[in-house]
Amino acid sequence: xxxxxxxxxxxxxxxxxxxxxxxxxxxxxxxxxxxxxxxxxxxxxxxxxxxxxxxxxxxxxxxxxxxxxxxxxxxxxxxxxxxxxxxxxxxxxxxxxxxxxxxxxxxxxxxxxxxxxxxxxxxxxxxxxxxxxxxxxxxxxxxxxxxxxxxxxxxxxxxxxxxxxxxxxxxxxxxxxxxxxxx
Ligand code: IMP
Ligand code: MG
Numbered sequence: 001x002x003x004x005x006x007x008x009x010x011x012x013x014x015x016x017x018x019x020x021x022x023x024x025x026x027x028x029x030x031x032x033x034x035x036x037x038x039x040x041x042x043x044x045x046x047x048x049x050x051x052x053x054x055x056x057x058x059x060x061x062x063x064x065x066x067x068x069x070x071x072x073x074x075x076x077x078x079x080x081x082x083x084x085x086x087x088x089x090x091x092x093x094x095x096x097x098x099x100x101x102x103x104x105x106x107x108x109x110x111x112x113x114x115x116x117x118x119x120x121x122x123x124x125x126x127x128x129x130x131x132x133x134x135x136x137x138x139x140x141x142x143x144x145x146x147x148x149x150x151x152x153x154x155x156x157x158x159x160x161x162x163x164x165x166x167x168x169x170x171x172x173x174x175x176x177x178x179x180x181x182x183x
Contacts, residue, residue, distance in 0.1 A: 007179050012150055013172040018131075018158055021147045022051065025129065026058030029145060033097065038124065039063035040096040044070060044110070045087065046167070047103035050159035051131045055101060066090060072110050083113040093123040099145075103159050104132040108139030115141065131158075132172070154180045 033039050041059075043052035045067050056065055069087035098118055105111055111128060118126055129145035136152040156162050157169030162180055166173075 007166075007176055008156075009153075009174040009176045011171050011173045012153075012155060013148060013158075015170045018147075018172065019054075022054045022131075023058050025145050025147060026055050026060075029055075029099065029129065030058075030060040033059075033061045033063075033099075036061070036097050036125075038096045040093060040098050040123075041065045041101055042089065042098055042118075043067045043101045044103065044114070046164075047159050047161065048101050048131075050167075051103055052101045055129070068114070070110055070114065083110055085117075093118065093121050096123045097125045098123045098127070100126070100128040102128065102130045104134065104155070105130050105138060105141065105143065106134050106136070108141045111141045111143075112139050153177075 039059075039061060041052060041056055041063055043049060043065065046069070052065065056063065066089050067087065068085065068089060070083050071086055072083045100111065100114060100118070102111055102114075111130070115126065115128065127144040128142060130143050131147040132155070133143065133146055133149050134152050135149055154162060154175045155172050156166035156175050157172045159167055160172065161167045162175055166175075
């Protein structure tokens with residue numbers, strides 16, 4: 001382990017809960033994209049790497065996987081509202097049915113920006129799958145597949161980080177407030 005376990009307030013989503021939900025999302029996606037060629041899963045790095053890996057392995061229709069890296073935060077939990085592309089897709093998407101795979105929607109800035117950007121590249125279709133959405137006054141973004149809704153707290157694990165730490169915890173836990181809101 002590369003983190004002190006006592007930084008965690010409580011486990012919000014257990015390994016088993018996540019597994020069950022991810023499998024059911026994959027089942028729904030497989031059903032909806034039956035007979036749809038060119039399904040293109042676009043995982044948003046780094047946070048979605050574990051979610052995408054588990055989701056994709058349960059999707060039973062043919063698909064390709066690619067990644068984008070975006071950044072709206074520094075090493076803190078304060079959103080700047082600004083989104084930057086760090087890594088772009090490797091190919092044009094005109095004939096692709098894009099499914100954005102995102103870890104968590106907080107302010108909604110990242111997904112909003114991404115949906116506008118990718119729509120501009122005229123894919124065959126564009127949908128969004130997010131593992132988690134926080135309950136807060138975020139920008140309204142369409143989410144076609146959603147795993148869980150959680151309170152407005154900082155969570156880590158299952159790909160999610162705080163200052164690039166805690167990503168490989170098998171569950172999703174709330175971080176103690178004193179860690180991310182130092183007095
Ligand atoms: P948004 O643009 O405010 O919706 O934030 C989206 C991005 O911020 C996500 O893709 C995550 O990388 C990161 N993020 C937001 N909330 C959390 C959290 O609670 N834990 C870890 N990362 C988060
Ligand atoms: Mg992140």
